[in-house]
Structures are given as structure tokens and as C-alpha cells.
Amino acid sequence: xxxxxxxxxxxxxxxxxxxxxxxxxxxxxxxxxxxxxxxxxxxxxxxxxxxxxxxxxxxxxxxxxxxxxxxxxxxxxxxxxxxxxxxxxxxxxxxxxxxxxxxxxxxxxxxxxxxxxxxxxxxxxxxxxxxxxxxxxxxxxxxxxxxxxxxxxxxxxxxxxxxxxxxxxxxxxxxxxxxxxxxxxxxxxxxxxxxxxxxxxxxxxxxxxxxxxxxxxxxxxxxxxxxxxxxxxxxxxxxxxxxxxxxxxxxxxxxxxxxxxxxxxxxxxxxxxxxxxxxxxxxxxxxxxxxxxxxxxxxxxxxxxxxxxxxxxxxxxxxx
Numbered sequence: 001x002x003x004x005x006x007x008x009x010x011x012x013x014x015x016x017x018x019x020x021x022x023x024x025x026x027x028x029x030x031x032x033x034x035x036x037x038x039x040x041x042x043x044x045x046x047x048x049x050x051x052x053x054x055x056x057x058x059x060x061x062x063x064x065x066x067x068x069x070x071x072x073x074x075x076x077x078x079x080x081x082x083x084x085x086x087x088x089x090x091x092x093x094x095x096x097x098x099x100x101x102x103x104x105x106x107x108x109x110x111x112x113x114x115x116x117x118x119x120x121x122x123x124x125x126x127x128x129x130x131x132x133x134x135x136x137x138x139x140x141x142x143x144x145x146x147x148x149x150x151x152x153x154x155x156x157x158x159x160x161x162x163x164x165x166x167x168x169x170x171x172x173x174x175x176x177x178x179x180x181x182x183x184x185x186x187x188x189x190x191x192x193x194x195x196x197x198x199x200x201x202x203x204x205x206x207x208x209x210x211x212x213x214x215x216x217x218x219x220x221x222x223x224x225x226x227x228x229x230x231x232x233x234x235x236x237x238x239x240x241x242x243x244x245x246x247x248x249x250x251x252x253x254x255x256x257x258x259x260x261x262x263x264x265x266x267x268x269x270x271x272x273x274x275x276x277x278x279x280x281x282x283x284x285x286x287x288x289x290x291x292x293x294x295x296x297x298x299x300x301x302x303x304x305x306x307x308x309x310x311x312x313x314x315x316x317x318x319x320x
Contacts, residue, residue, distance in 0.1 A: 002049070002050050003047065003048060003049060003050070004046075004047070004048070004049070004050040004053045004054075005045065005046070005047040005053075006045075006046045006047075006053050006054075006057055007043055007044070007045055007046075008043065008044040008045075008046065008057060008060060009042065009043055010042045010043065010044060010060075010064070011042075011064065012042050014064055014067045014068070015041075015042045017063075017067055017072060018044075018060060018063050018064060018067070019039050019044075020075075023039060024075060025063070025075070025078055026038075026039060026044070028075060028078050028079060028082070029056050029059055029060070029078065029082060030056070032079070032082035032083075032086075033048075033052040033053075033055055033056050033082060033085065033086070034048060034049065034052050035047060035048030035049065035052040035053055035056055036048055037056065044060065055082075055085040055086070055090065056085075058085065058090050059078070059081045059082065059085055059090065062081060062090070062093055062094065063078070063081075065094070066097055069097055069109075070109065071097055071109070071111075076113075076299070076300050077113055077300070080093075080113070080114055080297070080300075081093055083297065084115075089115075092115055095118070096111055096112050096113065096114075096115075096117075096118055097109075097111050098111075099111050099112055099118055099121060101121055101143060101146045101147055101150060102146040102147070102149050102150045102153075102198060104197060104198050104199075104200075105197075105198070105199055105200030105203065106200075110143075110146045110198070112139075112143070113139065113298075113300045114138075114297065114298040114300065116134075116138070116292070116294045116295065116297065116298035117138070117139055117143060117294070117298055117300075119292055120132050120139075120140070120143060120292040120294060121143060121147065123290035123292050124143075124144065124147050124256070124258055124290075125147070126290075127256075127288055127289060127290040128251070128255075128256055128257070128288045128289070129248070129251065129256075129257045129258075129259070129283075129288060129289045129290075130257070130258050130259070130289070130290045130291075130292065131236075131258075131259045131260075131276075131279050131280075131283075131289075131290070131291040131292065132144065132258065132259070132260045132261075132292050132294060133260070133261060133262070133263060133276065133279075133280075133291065133292070133293050133294065134262060134293060134294025134295060134298060135262050135264065135294070135295070135296055135299060136262060136265070136299075137299040137300060138294040138295075138298040138299055138300070139298070139300055140260035140261075140262075140294065141190065141191070141194060141232070141234050141260050142194050144232045144234075144258040144260055145162070145191070145194040145195060145198060145232065146194075146198055147230075147258070148160045148162075148230040148232060148258075149195070149198050149199055151230045151256065152207075152212070152230065156230075157228055157229055157230045157254070157255070157256065158212070158228040158229065159211065159212050159213065159214065159228070159229050159230075160207075160212070160213045160214070160229070160230050160231075160232075161213075161214045161215075161216075161226060161229050161230070161231045161232070162188070162191045162195075162213075162214070162215045162216075162231075162232045162234065163215070163216055163217065163218050163220070163221055163231070163232070163233055163234070163247075164188055164191065164217065164218060164233070164234045164235045164238075165217070165218040165219075165235060165236075165238040165239050165243065166217040166218070166219070188215050188216075188217070190234070191215050191232075191234060192204075192215065195213065218233065218239065218243060218247060221246070221247055221250050222246055224250055225250060225252045226250050226251060226252045226255055227252035227253050227254055227255060228252070228253070228254040228255060229252070229254075229255045229256075230255070230256050230257075230258075231250070231251070231255060231256070231257040231258070232257070232258045232259075232260070233247055233257070233258070233259045233260070234260050234261070235260070235261055236259045236260060236261035236275065236276045237261035237262055237263050237265060237266045237267075237274045237276045237277075238261075238266060238267050238268055238274070239274065239275035239276065240268070240272060240273070240274075240275050241273060241274075241275045241278075242275070243275055244259075244275025244276065244279070245275070247259075259276070259279070261274075261276045263276055263277055264312070264316070279291060280293070296310055
């Protein structure tokens with residue numbers, strides 16, 4: 001295989017971010033593509049097999065473009081670019097940053113970080129009911145909340161309703177201090193955190209006090225019909241089939257619902273089947289419903305999270 005050496009001139013203001021702290025990004029790309037990369041001031045020198053060099057150059061070009069757009073890809077995003085480059089699908093990354101989901105209170109643009117996330121976002125936009133199923137760190141809940149806020153701001157819905165089953169993972173609700181609301185609040189805290197980050201605390205409090213935003217345990221949904229609402233059921237792997245059916249039949253006119261969960265992290269009592277387990281089979285081919293399966297490739301947290309998920313998947317496969 002022919003070896004190649006290529007010199008890349010970096011724009012001085014972006015060079016440190018392209019190179020990464022202690023040249024972390026150079027080491028990631030070099031190791032991932034099997035080439036050597038050195039930095040000389042504002043210049044990179046790439047050497048090794050021609051396909052690897054060309055792919056690395058394309059990755060650094062995309063990083064530079066994203067930095068110009070105000071985005072700051074980190075190790076997780078760069079690792080994902082490497083995996084796509086090896087499959088000659090790197091061109092798909094360019095479309096991700098154009099798909100703005102929302103803008104946070106601090107002016108940060110939110111967009112899908114992976115192809116799987118982009119499919120999930122488009123499914124939510126174009127379907128009345130969407131399921132986002134996948135491991136921790138794939139952005140299922142955060143992107144759903146961002147889409148809900150965008151729909152509220154565009155006046156497509158009149159309110160946002162976020163709910164979770166209050167299933168304990170270890171602790172028992174009865175032993176926690178406080179009244180019922182104080183007992184269930186810890187289960188709902190991740191939803192509050194997402195809204196704080198996207199809307200800002202002041203705007204969130206204003207909408208919350210007016211009832212425009214409602215955050216409640218799943219049991220509070222029984223007997224209601226939810227019209228003109230963007231409804232998110234989070235941690236749906238902890239619903240029973242009966243609870244799932246109850247929730248889905250709450251959907252009213254002018255509403256959109258998103259159900260998220262990870263079927264590998266069920267906290268239900270042993271022998272109780274998750275209501276999320278069979279949705280892909282139950283709703284196959286049903287008009288207006290989308291089921292998107294995210295994978296460890298869509299994890300946008302620390303790359304170690306991807307390795308942890310894969311290790312558990314290997315272990316579970318052996319155990320079976």
C-alpha cells in the first residue's frame with residue numbers, strides 16, 4: 001500500500017482546538033486510522049497509508065468547519081467521525097450541524113451529533129408518536145425536550161408534559177422523607193435539568209407556574225386526555241405493558257408524544273415484563289408511529305461510556 005505525507009495548514013485561531021489539549025485529537029485520529037500525525041506550530045504533518053491520510057485530512061477539515069460555525073467537537077464526536085471515515089461515510093457528518101433542533105438560553109445551538117440521532121430527530125418531527133430506544137448517553141431525553149421546547153416556541157403546541165414512572169432502583173419510596181411530591185421529585189430531576197439547560201431557569205419557572213410545563217409521575221396521567229401538548233414519557237423501560245397502553249391512549253388532538261427508554265436497564269420487579277420491550281413489534285407498519293433504535297455508536301458522552309456499554313453487551317451475550 002502506498003504511503004503518503006501531507007501537510008495541512010491550520011487557521012491560527014482554531015489550531016489549538018483542532019489539535020486538542022496535549023494533542024489529544026491528533027492521537028485519537030492517528031491511532032484510529034493507523035497513521036502518524038505531528039504538529040508544527042499551525043501546521044499538521046500526516047504520514048502513513050494514503051487512505052488513512054486522506055481520511056484524517058477530511059476529519060480535520062470538518063472539525064475546522066464546525067469550529068467556524070461555533071461548534072466545538074470533542075473526543076466523542078471525533079471518535080464518531082473516525083468510525084464513519086473508515087466506512088467512507090464521513091460526508092454525512094456535514095449535514096448534522098445544519099439540522100438545528102433548538103438554541104439554548106445561553107445561545108448554544110443544539111443539533112444531532114450522530115446519524116442515529118438525526119434519524120431520531122426527523123422521526124419525532126414527522127410522526128405523531130415516536131419511540132427512541134437505546135443505551136444511556138444517546139441523547140434520547142435531551143433531544144426530545146429540545147424538540148418540545150422548539151414546538152412550544154413555534155406555537156405548534158400549548159404546553160409540554162413530561163412524565164416518568166416512579167420506579168425505585170434500590171430505594172423504596174416509602175422510606176424517603178417528605179410528602180408524595182417530594183418523594184417523586186428525585187425521579188423527575190433529570191427532566192428539570194434538561195429544561196433548565198435549554199430554556200433557562202427564569203423562563204422555565206414562568207412556564208411551570210402557569211401550567212404551560214407540567215412534570216409529573218406517570219400515575220398522574222391516568223384518566224386524562226392530553227390535547228395540544230408535546231408529551232414525553234421518559235425511562236419507559238420501567239413501565240408495565242398496562243401502564244404503556246394507558247399512557248399511549250392519553251394522546252389527544254393536536255398532540256405529539258415521544259417515548260424514550262433503555263430496555264437493558266429495567267428496574268421492574270423480577271418477572272414483570274417491560275412495556276417498552278415489544279413496541280417495535282406491536283407498532284410495526286402502523287401509520288403515524290416511528291420506532292428508532294439507537295446504539296452505542298450514538299453515545300455522545302465520554303468515549304469510555306461506549307466501551308462500558310459494549311462490555312456489558314458482550315457479557316450479556318455470553319450469559320445467554
